[in-house]
Amino acid sequence: MTSRIISLLAPLAGLLHLTSGLDLDLTSIDSIKSVTSTLAYDMMTYYSGNQTGQIPGLLPGPCDSLECYYWWEAGAMFGSLINYWQYTGDDSYNPVVIQALQFQIGPEENFNPPNQSKNMGVDDQDFWAFSAMDAAEAGLPDVGGDTPSWLALAQAVFNFQTTLWEDSTCGGGMRWQVYAFNAGYNLKNTISNGGYFQLAARLARYTGNQTYADWAIKMYDWMEASPLFQTHDDTLYIWDNTDANNNCTDVQHFAWTYNYGTMLMGAAALYNYTGGAEPWGTRVFEILDGAFKLFFPEEYGGNVMTEFQCESTMVCNNDQSSFKAYLARWMAVTALIVPDTYDLIMPKLRESASAAAQQCTGGASGRACGRQWYAANDGSSGVGQQMQALAVIGATTINPGIAPKTANTGGTSESKPDAGTDVGNAPIPQHSPITTADKAGAAILTLMCVGVIVGGSIWIIL
Template sequence: MARFSSNSFVRLFLSATGVVASLTVNVDDAASVKKAAALVAEDLMSFYTGEVPGLLPGPPPEGDYYPWTGGAIWAAMLDYRSRTGDTQYDDKISQGLLWQRGSNNDFLPANWSATAGNDDQAIWGMAALAAAETGFAGPGVDNLKWLDLVQNVFDEQSSDARRVANGSCAGGLRWQIFTFNSGYNYISTLANVAYANLGARLSIQDGKNQTQAKSVEDTFNWLQTSKFIDAKFNVYDGASVPECDQVNRVQTSFAAGLAVEGAAVMYNATSGEKKWKNILDGLVQRTIDVFFPDGVATEVACEPSQCNTDMTFFKYFLHRSLASTMKVAPYTTSLIQPVLKTSAQAAVESCTGGDNKRMCGLVWSAHGNNHTGAGPQMSVLGALLSLLPVETAVNASNSSSSTGTSGTNNATTSTAGSSEPSNSNTPKNSGARSGVSAGVVLGSLLLASFALN
């Protein structure tokens, strides 16, 4: 795979009206990146029909997408809004988040709560947290603030009812919420790092809340003690109760990215405490080594041809989490920024598909288009946005749905979705959902390749 100069130009050919036009993107020029991001965001939103407010069409077999991807798309669009100043999607963002908040304001609405996992709920919580972090206009209903929704999610996931009570898995957050789902006895690393990520960022919003910070520290300690994050800072998929001694060693960029960002926020919150710096340094280096071969983001567990729909979203979170890490731990910039640039350039080269000849693909190292959809589109958007700073202030639109009390804006990070483990301890897909921590196709067959030395 070729490396790209950060000063090179990437050309997209656009033919929405049948007339081919070209857009030149310079990854070192913010205005140029914003123009490209606007087109990628527009094409991403073409997958959202609004038939069920807040959700992409699905779940399978009715459509391609599970409910968690709705939370993911609003987190992405909030990130887009905060980095470009484009407020045209404000109504859809606000309506989507509010429609799916549920009767208990915890993102477990009746239409899909029975099949939701802890990771799914956390992703929706992250979308609301992104709204608070970026100063998005408040919900405007029931005196709610975005942070109220986030706190409800975090409190529920902190409860003993969501966790393993006995054995060496004790304390681990379960993948599934309800006992009747087959993944209930699987302990997903993604669910646990999503919880820690949510708690770390929430603690900053809440004036460095020590209770939340302690929960984050306990979670990282548990993940390392249980070898879900090993001594070399590989972030593995999870394990089954009761003992968690057979760790599924498949690795996904989503889990690794959230772990990096969570550690970075704690490093910031503790004024560079040595423990958190050591964890952050290890996670950043290992994440780059595993997921950026030759400087281009690669979902190593499934590319080029075995990724399921859930996994096509993961590289968005990888780029976003690393961009956030540079903000809260600036010393990491020299290591992170070069791969974000080379990866973004390769990502844009994949955007040659669809009727408009600009839909983005999944495999960026192939220099061609492949597997288009909301996931690849969102991932390329994330790659572009990772090159842009957060705008200092973004005015809310004038729409009535965007009015209300704004969440606090003290966060030091921007925002931050599940795959199916595939060894003999892996639960079967629970039918109505896939969960982000389960969907790693051929995981056990690929194990030897990804359990790197």
């Protein structure tokens, strides 16, 4: 009888396990390390680029279905693993990170590999550059030899993207896509322009080079004057994109966590670089206030992060399912390098972390994370969902000992200000113009092919 009762209760015990979430105690660093270790492990089950015959650095693709991940998100994932190393001291993923970042270097010695360059957006490249900056700021040793340093990779991306600045439409800014034949080339969006702004600001902070700061300021000023930035009821709205075909007179009213996070990190870096000079303090608090009002609604207690544009309706795609990771990560850094924000930021990170952990109850493992931190597990799963939980839970460990380094505070990555400028910046093969002789030759070849096909067909029939 006893064994029968136990057998009947066993499935219920499984259900209780599946609904309990990850056992997270934010007062215990050992608990945080254990949970983030689990999250990182489960995230990396999606990655096979370090296996024989696979391509290092890439997540499942190509993207002709919902079950794929674009190149940029893979770059972001490796940045999250660098942060994981900082948060926990666990360096077990560092070799995989180094392999992936190095493999995705293109012929221009930046992140513009031939297998991605033809459909590359500016923002795609930015997230790989952010991971290179993460490596430099975390003190990950350069590979050495002929391999570009982490800092040089970020500098090469900056140099490449600076050539994309365009005064002829909208008075400045950069287009979303690098090449005109790609869909979306007409758009000037926040994540591309904001990504360049953040990269330039972080380079200024790391190197002390004012040229990077000048470009960051130029980009911020352009964005602030464009429809991408609008203030209503004392709230700063950072919208998603504007159309260069209309000279940037309109704007798409979508607000995403990663856009706020991108701008926040850049503003915080310039605040720190300038020693707290205005207007950077004001701008940091404006961006932070807008993020708090939009993404931490009172409906869920005011301290739990949401991606309100898509979470509640369950329409987030794989990209959007990772966005909260970047706001969480960059809020944590801001809390360190803009100290007056610490007491505002940390309660939101801690409550979001607790909420994220409790809903990681999905999948066959019973611990896969979903998107909706304010509710029970929503049934979704993926790289982005794992990365978001990993980022926000790890961010609760932020402390001055892991503040991003600079060249003056222990950073050792080798600087190369002209990185990428001594090689061509056009990865797409260039062909000679088609001449009249070429056209005549092509016509003759075409007629010959037609003749062979017709003749062969007659021979078969006869």
